[in-house]
Amino acid sequence: MTQLFIISAPEDDACAAELRDGLEAQGYAVWQEPAGLDQASVSYPRAIEAGIRGSAAAVLIWSAAAARAEWVERKTLYAQRLQKPLVMLVRDATETPITLVDAPSYRVAGACADTVAHMRGQLPQPDPEDVLLALLTHQYIRDRKRGIAQAAERLQRGERNAELLAVLEDIARSDTIETVREEAQKVLTAIGQQAPTHMPADEARHMVGARCPRGHVTYFDRRTICIADGTIPRAHVQRAEKDLDEIYVTCGTSGCGEQLVIRVDCEGYR
Numbered sequence: 117m118t119q120l121f122i123i124s125a126p127e128d129d130a131c132a133a134e135l136r137d138g139l140e141a142q143g144y145a146v147w148q149e150p151a152g153l154d155q156a157s158v159s160y161p162r163a164i165e166a167g168i169r170g171s172a173a174a175v176l177i178w179s180a181a182a183a184r185a186e187w188v189e190r191k192t193l194y195a196q197r198l199q200k201p202l203v204m205l206v207r208d209a210t211e212t213p214i215t216l217v218d219a220p221s222y223r224v225a226g227a228c229a230d231t232v233a234h235m236r237g238q239l240p241q242p243d244p245e246d247v248l249l250a251l252l253t254h255q256y257i258r259d260r261k262r263g264i265a266q267a268a269e270r271l272q273r274g275e276r277n278a279e280l281l282a283v284l285e286d287i288a289r290s291d292t293i294e295t296v297r298e299e300a301q302k303v304l305t306a307i308g309q310q311a312p313t314h315m316p317a318d319e320a321r322h323m324v325g326a327r328c329p330r331g332h333v334t335y336f337d338r339r340t341i342c343i344a345d346g347t348i349p350r351a352h353v354q355r356a357e358k359d360l361d362e363i364y365v366t367c368g369t370s371g372c373g374e375q376l377v378i379r380v381d382c383e384g385y386r
Contacts, residue, residue, distance in 0.1 A: 117243045119145040121171035121200075123191045127181035131207065131228035135175065138232035143242035147171055147350055155187060161357065165194060165290075169283055170253035172240040173198050176219070177228075179207040186356035192216075192236065193360070193381045198286060199279040199321050203238045205231050217325035252283060260287070260296050268303045281307070282321040289384050324379045326365070334368035336378070341365065342385035349350045353379070 120139055125134040136146045147167040153160055164187075168174065174195040182188045195202055195216070204212065204221035205228065212221070220238045222231045246271070251263030264287070267280045280305070288300035323335045341348055341363050349364040361382045367374040 117145045117244045117250075118143075118240055119147055119171045120239065121168050121191075121195065123174055123188055123195070124177035125179065125181035125185040125188055126300075128177045128179055128207065131224070134228040135177070135205065138229035139175075142232060142236065143244075144239075144349075148345045154332035155344045155356075158217075161197075164191060167252045168195050168200065169198060169286065171200065172246075172249060173196075174202050174298065175239075176202060176216075177205045177207065178204050178210065178212055178221070180210045183210050189213075190356035190358050194331055196324070197282060197321075197381055199282045201238070201240065203235050206233070208308070210284070213216070214376065215324055217327050227294045227307075232364070237337045247331055252287065256298055257293050259297050260291070260293075264296070264299045264303060268306070271307055278320040285384065286368075302330065303312055324378065324380055326376050327373040328367035328369070328372060328376055330367070330369075330374060331369050331370055332374075334365075334370035334376075336363075336365055337381065338380065338385045342380065344386065355379075359383075 122132050122135060126294050134150075135223055139146050147170070149167075150163060153163055167203075168191065174192075176182070176188070192213075193204070198365060200372040202215065202219045204219050206212070206221050206223045207228075220235070222234050224231060248263055248266050251259050252264065254260050254263065262286065263316070266283060270276060271280055283303055284300045288297050291297045291300070305363045319337075322338050324338060325333055326331050342361065344350060346359075353360050353362055358381065363378050363380055365376050365378060369378060
């Protein structure tokens with residue numbers, strides 16, 4: 117079944133519950149935190165990442181509370197890194213992050229559940245037969261390996277390239293089982309040795325977009341901006357126990373010159 121992940125601050129829990137009920141009524145599964153798991157638990161980050169990795173898209177409830185919440189930022193950055201389609205439900209006038217340039221947004225005028233009908237067109241269609249992402253995040257090793265094999269078949273057919281490549285890279289880097297990491301890396305290596313017939317769509321997983329104060333959008337390549345060789349100014353911050361880079365860049369639109377500070381998860385690119 118097609119799973120979605122809701123990103124929200126605790127202050128927006130009531131809105132998230134309304135949204136979850138509305139999405140489930142439309143045939144989606146919505147990931148929920150396991151009972152008894154809290155942010156202080158050492159297993160919390162891995163559980164959250166598995167939930168996002170196993171979801172076909174994420175819905176971000178944006179508000180003043182969300183802007184202050186470190187875990188909202190960490191979850192959003194992780195969803196972006198995995199190339200998950202992201203839809204915003206905007207509750208107030210709080211300025212949205214400049215890196216959410218491609219996320220369609222819907223303003224809440226009444227009940228949060230009322231936005232479900234409007235955002236349906238931006239979400240993957242519910243598919244009870246699509247189990248690939250569930251396999252890739254399954255607790256059993258054999259099922260994760262099955263998922264990797266299915267992902268390889270889809271990549272060969274040119275399906276969901278950017279998302280599947282990003283997910284496989286994440287598995288190859290962070291799965292707890294060495295043989296699973298090796299299986300994912302074998303697929304990535306095989307894909308990398310093929311003629312680049314999928315380009316430039318596959319390159320999307322390396323890009324981060326940012327909107328300058330004048331409204332121009334520039335896309336920056338993590339393979340370039342994450343390299344700390346002294347050519348690009350940066351600072352290091354920690355948000356929700358995650359090390360992030362604050363990178364100082366310039367708008368790429370000719371004649372603009374606006375300076376931007378973008379917060380980037382550079383894991384795997386340093």
